[in-house]
Each structure stands twice: as structure tokens, then as C-alpha cells.
Amino acid sequence: MIRKPLRPLARILDARSKGENPDAIEKENIRQRHDDMQVKSRQRAEGRLLVLGVFFLCAYAAVAGRMGVMATSEPREPVASIAGSSIAMQRADIVDRQGRILATNFETHSLYVQTQQLIDPQNAVDRLVEIFPDLDHAELLAKFTGARKFLWIKKKISPEQKQAVHDIGDPGLLFGPREMRLYPNGSVAAHVLGGASFGKEGVSAAEVIGVAGVEKQFDNYLRDPANGSKPLALSLDLTVQAAAERVLDGGMKLMNAKGATSILMDVHTGEVISVVSLPDFDPNERPAAPTSGFDPSVSPLFNRAVQGVYELGSTFKIFTAAQAMDLGLVTPDTIIDTRGPLRWGKFSIKDYRNYGNEMSVTKIIVKSSNIGTARLAQQIGAERQRDFLGELGMLEETPFEIVEAQGGKPLLPTNWSELSAMTISYGHGISTTPMHLAAGYAAVANGGRYVSPTILKQDGPQLGRRIMSEHSAEAARSMLRHVVTEGTASFARVPGYQVGGKTGTADKPRPLGGYYEDKVIATFASIFPAHDPKYVLVVTLDEPSVSAHGEERRTAGWTAVPVAAEMIGRLAPLLGLRPQVEPAEVTGITLTSN
Structure with missing residues (x-):
């Protein structure tokens, strides 16, 4: 310058x-x-x-903008941030075959405390115990005044509880957003769904993982973020399932049974439309597994349909008759020697009552003759019988897609001798689950093809390997129908619906060996409509007992059959089956010709 x-x-x-x-x-x-x-x-x-x-103008604009955002957003408590991997929170829904929600996600909050920020620990403890009565006052106060700086109070709380805690006004009580699993139908299909719990947890998120049932079986699918908008579709029908549970619960109580299970299965697709195990539980509040005792069936978590391995008694007789006919050894009208008792070494096989010295194969099934069925097994032979039951899936656990099914492996004789073949022919000496039985009866009902039971919705028939000829399957179905019209399952007559089936009553084994004298497992395996089967229904009662005609009745004909008949009458219309009106006999009219 x-x-x-x-x-x-x-x-x-x-x-x-x-x-x-x-x-x-x-x-x-x-x-x-x-x-x-x-x-x-x-x-x-x-x-x-x-x-x-200009600087002050920009600053005031930023402040005003932030205030506007805060005024229009949901309030959130400040949370402590920690280093680590992110926690996946989204989990796919589970729906029934109609797309109705069985399991979904629900946004909730956790409650934790940062003790160094508490203003009045005593007041906070007093108020929290009022809100959550299950908390221990002395223990909580000791923790609040101790050396720990972080404590969980509740992993999930309701909106009402959150508001009540918020009203305490202590800055040391903080909330963390999280997602929980919700089962809006309560205990309906509890054993299928299983339940879920928290895996990895943080103050601002928690991972939901399956702990039982399909929640655990398909945990990887449900947790995959790519499937968040693709619900897992089950074969269950929510309406049918709820109705089945209601009827079975009433039947179990009426028959004074310890427990009960039912399975409704499509004979062509293998879809399980309904599966019930009682007693049950609410998966929203899944109880803890028992830690003592040797009888798992006392727990409501026990799934009798796939974990209950029982001797299912005379329900197996139809398999023996079907195989004998398929091998060309007999026809439905073949006469069999039924004189008894049938002795084999030091063992003897008897019938419930004396049915005569001889009966046709059809009559053997209708009257449920142990001797006649054992005679058929002698003709079949142990090796061929084992192979046939293996083809029916009776020798391995079922492929049913819930984790509990892996524990339902059949109990088989160590030496499949001729005597074993004779007792197995009428359902003793072999223990399987009701799900095995349902799959076996589905093969008889659909014309002789194996179908694998599944909990997943299918697009159409899933018929597998051929087990028996169509002719043998048709003859076996006719026998099952005669059991209802003439035999031990007369209480299974349902107006408008033709039912076929077979009863089975087996002594209940003691946990330490031997059998109870006054406890049985009563089962009725049925198909309907009998002339064109579409469904299999298996009903099993554990330790039923009912008084009728002045006597104590425990057999399946008096216990499981009436319950199954009530279920068919209630469920068939829900399944879209229209009743068929059978013409009554014309009386009081004389026909004349012109």
C-alpha cells in the first residue's frame, strides 16, 4: 500500500x-x-x-429443524451404546394354511437400571415392587445400593408397566426397545409352534430364537432377514385346530384320562391339518422343563403325538390283514382257525371272549380276534412282516418337521422271532407314536401309497412308494367300515358321514418293567368318508376310565371311539365335507304292481 x-x-x-x-x-x-x-x-x-x-441464522435454523423433528417423532430413552456385532431382530411370521397368523412379532421394551444415575434407590425399589410383585424388595435394594453399575430388571414389559415405571421419574431406570415373539391364539397349536426365547441381548435389541417345535426346526429360515416378508405356511387349519382341541379336552375330562392326543391328516398330501396333545401350555409363557422325575409325560411340554411311544394294540391288526391279502395268502372271506388259546411254547394268546372255532378274515378284524390275527402272522412270517412295517415307516422316527419328532423312535423287539411276529400282528411287542399310526392308516386309505406326514402346506398330492395294491387297500377299508357298522367301534357312527376305523386297547407299561393291571392306552384310528377317504383321524387317551351300565370301562370302544365320533361330527363340516343323507327303510307301505 x-x-x-x-x-x-x-x-x-x-x-x-x-x-x-x-x-x-x-x-x-x-x-x-x-x-x-x-x-x-x-x-x-x-x-x-x-x-x-449469517452464522446465527444458520444456527437458529438448525436448532429449529431439530426441534421440529423431535416434536414429530416418538420419544426414546437414552441408551448406552456398546461395541459389538449387530443383533438381528426381525423374525418371519408363522401362518396357517389360510394365511392366518399363528406367530408374529411384537414391539416391547426391556427395563434396566444404571445404579450410578439413581436419585432415590429406596423409592425406586418401593415403586418397582408395587408394579412387579414378583420382585424381592430386599434383594433388589441390595443390588441397587451395591457395586454393580448395570442391572436387568425385566427383559420384557407391557406398555402399562412401562408407563408406570416412567411415572417414577428416576433417571436411573431406563428402557430398551426390543422385539418379542407373540402367539395371538394362546395355547392353540402350542406343541406345534413350540415357542421362542431371547438369544443375544443388548440394552437396545434382543435376538429371538426358537426353543421348540417349528420355531426351532425352522429357526434358520425364520431368522433370515431375506424371509422377513415370507411367512412360514403350515398345513394346520386354525379353525379346525381350535375345534379339535376343544372337543378333545372335553372328551379327556369326560373319560377321566390323564392325557390325550389326536391327529387329523390328509391321506393324499400327508398334511397334518390338526395335531393336539393334552395337557398343553401357552407358548407366550412357556413353562420350564421338569428337572426331576422319570416320567416325561407328566409335563405339559410333552408332545404325545410324536414323543408318546405306545403299544397301540389292535389298531395294528388291519396292517396284518392287508399284508396277508396283498401276498395272496388270504381273501376277506378266507376262513381262519380261531380255536384258543393259541399256545407257543410257554406263551399263550387269548381273545377277549370266545368268538368260535373259526372266522373269516373280515370277521377277525370286526371282532378284533388276537388268535385269528396271530394265525395270519404265522402265514406271513417274521421277516416279511418286518419289511412291510418298515415300508409303512413304523421302524424309524417319523419325518414330521418338529424337533420333538426326533425323540419318537419306535421300540422294537431285539429278536424279531415268530412269537414276536404273532404279538406284533395285534399291536403288542412294538411301540410307536400316534403319528406313525396315522401315516400307516393313510396308506390304507389312499389306495396303498405311503405318504409322509408333514406340518408344511403342500401344493398337491405327495404320494410316495407303493406299499400294497389298490385291491388290498380297498378290501382293508371295507373291513374298517364293518368294524364301525358291526364291531367294536359302533359308537363311531356319525350321522351323514361314513366312518371306518379300528379300536386298540393296550395295557400301559410300568416305567420299571411289567404292565399296570388297571391302566390302559386306548386308541381309535379312523378314516372318513369311508367310501372315498380323504382324512385319517387318530385319537389316543392315556389311562381313560368311565362308568357305563354299572361297570368301569377302559376299552377304546367305550372311551376313544365316542370322542373321535364327536370330533368327526364337529370337524367334517369345517373341512368342507357335506353330509350324505342315507335313505331310511320304508315301513308301512306295500308295493303293488299294476
Whole structure:
């Protein structure tokens, strides 16, 4: 910058020549310099004020924008952040075959405390115990005043409980958002769904993992974020399942049974439309597994349909008759020697009552003759019988897609002798689950093809390997129908629906060996409609006992059959089966010809 001189020589000399005062020139230049300096200072100050004004304008705009966002968003408590892997919270829904929700996700909150931030620990404990009566006052106060800085209070709380805790007003009580599994239908299909619990947990998230049933079986699918919008579709029908549970529960109580199970299965697709095990539980509040005792069936968590390995008694007789007919050894009208008792070494096989010295194969099934069935097994032979039952899936656990099914492996004789073949022919000496039995009867009902029971919705028939010819299967179905119309399952007559089936009553084994004298497992395996079977229904009662005609009745014909008949009458319309009105006999009219 070039400064202008205060006493320029040219102007000084010119002023002196003219007789003017040179000092006036210096004063003028000083004044001009001061004026210039004031202008520059003012411009500099105005620029600074402009910049400061823009800065404050931006700051106030940012504050106003943040306040607007906070005013329109949900309030959240501050949470402590920790390093680590992110926790996946989303879990796919589970729906029934109609798309109705069986299991879904529900946003809730956890409650934890940071003790160093508590203002009044005593008041906080007093108020929390009022909100959560299950908390121990002394223990909680000791923790709040102890050395620990972080404590979980509740892993999940309701909105009402959250508001009550919020009203305490202590900054040390904090909430963490999380997702929990909700079963909106309560105990309906509890043993199928199983339940879920928390895996990895943080204050702001918790991982939901399956612990039983399909929740555990398909845990990887349900936890995959890619399947968040693709619910797992089960074969169950929610309406049918609820109705089946209601009827079976009433029947179990009426028959004074310790427990009960039922399975409704499509004979062509293998879809299990309904499966019930009682007693049951609410998966929203899944009880703890028993830690003592040797009888797992006392727990409501025990799934009798796939974990209950029982001798199912005379329900096996139809398999023996079907195999004998399929091998060409007999026909439905073949006469069999039924004189008894049938002795084999020191063992003897007897019938419930004396049915005569001989009966046809059909009559053997209708009257449920142990001797006649054992005679058929002798003709079949032990090796061929074992192979046939293996084809029916009776020798391995069922492929039913819940984790509990893996524990339902049949109990087989160590030496499959001819005597074993004779007792197995009428359902003794071999123990299977009701799910095995349902799959076996489905093969008889659909024309002789094996179908694998499944809990997943199918697109159409899933018929597998051929077990028996269509002709043999048809003859076996006819025998099952005769059992209802003429034999031990007369209580299974349902108006409008033709039912076929077979009863089975087996002595209940003692846990330490031998059998109870007054406890049985009563089973009725049925197919309907008998003329064109679409469904198999198996009903099993554990230790039933009912008084009828002045006597104590425990057999399946008096216990399991009436319950199954009531279930068919209730469920068939829900399944879309229209009743067939059977014409009554014409009485009081004489036909004449012209």
C-alpha cells in the first residue's frame, strides 16, 4: 500500500511561492487520511456483522429443524451404546394354511437400571415392587445400593408397566426397545409352534430364537432377514385346530384320562391339518422343563403325538390283514382257525371272549380276534412282516418337521422271532407314536401309497412308494367300515358321514418293567368318508376310565371311539365335507304292481 505524503514537496514549494501557509496542506492531508481510515474500519465492521448474522441464522435454523423433528417423532430413552456385532431382530411370521397368523412379532421394551444415575434407590425399589410383585424388595435394594453399575430388571414389559415405571421419574431406570415373539391364539397349536426365547441381548435389541417345535426346526429360515416378508405356511387349519382341541379336552375330562392326543391328516398330501396333545401350555409363557422325575409325560411340554411311544394294540391288526391279502395268502372271506388259546411254547394268546372255532378274515378284524390275527402272522412270517412295517415307516422316527419328532423312535423287539411276529400282528411287542399310526392308516386309505406326514402346506398330492395294491387297500377299508357298522367301534357312527376305523386297547407299561393291571392306552384310528377317504383321524387317551351300565370301562370302544365320533361330527363340516343323507327303510307301505 502506497501512503500519500502529508507534506508533498511540490505543493509546499507552490504554496510558499504564493505566500500561503504550508502547514495547512499537512493538516488537510491528515484529515483526509483519517477519513479514509474510518471508511475502511466501517466497511470491515459491517462485513464482520454480516458474517456473524449469517452464522446465527444458520444456527437458529438448525436448532429449529431439530426441534421440529423431535416434536414429530416418538420419544426414546437414552441408551448406552456398546461395541459389538449387530443383533438381528426381525423374525418371519408363522401362518396357517389360510394365511392366518399363528406367530408374529411384537414391539416391547426391556427395563434396566444404571445404579450410578439413581436419585432415590429406596423409592425406586418401593415403586418397582408395587408394579412387579414378583420382585424381592430386599434383594433388589441390595443390588441397587451395591457395586454393580448395570442391572436387568425385566427383559420384557407391557406398555402399562412401562408407563408406570416412567411415572417414577428416576433417571436411573431406563428402557430398551426390543422385539418379542407373540402367539395371538394362546395355547392353540402350542406343541406345534413350540415357542421362542431371547438369544443375544443388548440394552437396545434382543435376538429371538426358537426353543421348540417349528420355531426351532425352522429357526434358520425364520431368522433370515431375506424371509422377513415370507411367512412360514403350515398345513394346520386354525379353525379346525381350535375345534379339535376343544372337543378333545372335553372328551379327556369326560373319560377321566390323564392325557390325550389326536391327529387329523390328509391321506393324499400327508398334511397334518390338526395335531393336539393334552395337557398343553401357552407358548407366550412357556413353562420350564421338569428337572426331576422319570416320567416325561407328566409335563405339559410333552408332545404325545410324536414323543408318546405306545403299544397301540389292535389298531395294528388291519396292517396284518392287508399284508396277508396283498401276498395272496388270504381273501376277506378266507376262513381262519380261531380255536384258543393259541399256545407257543410257554406263551399263550387269548381273545377277549370266545368268538368260535373259526372266522373269516373280515370277521377277525370286526371282532378284533388276537388268535385269528396271530394265525395270519404265522402265514406271513417274521421277516416279511418286518419289511412291510418298515415300508409303512413304523421302524424309524417319523419325518414330521418338529424337533420333538426326533425323540419318537419306535421300540422294537431285539429278536424279531415268530412269537414276536404273532404279538406284533395285534399291536403288542412294538411301540410307536400316534403319528406313525396315522401315516400307516393313510396308506390304507389312499389306495396303498405311503405318504409322509408333514406340518408344511403342500401344493398337491405327495404320494410316495407303493406299499400294497389298490385291491388290498380297498378290501382293508371295507373291513374298517364293518368294524364301525358291526364291531367294536359302533359308537363311531356319525350321522351323514361314513366312518371306518379300528379300536386298540393296550395295557400301559410300568416305567420299571411289567404292565399296570388297571391302566390302559386306548386308541381309535379312523378314516372318513369311508367310501372315498380323504382324512385319517387318530385319537389316543392315556389311562381313560368311565362308568357305563354299572361297570368301569377302559376299552377304546367305550372311551376313544365316542370322542373321535364327536370330533368327526364337529370337524367334517369345517373341512368342507357335506353330509350324505342315507335313505331310511320304508315301513308301512306295500308295493303293488299294476
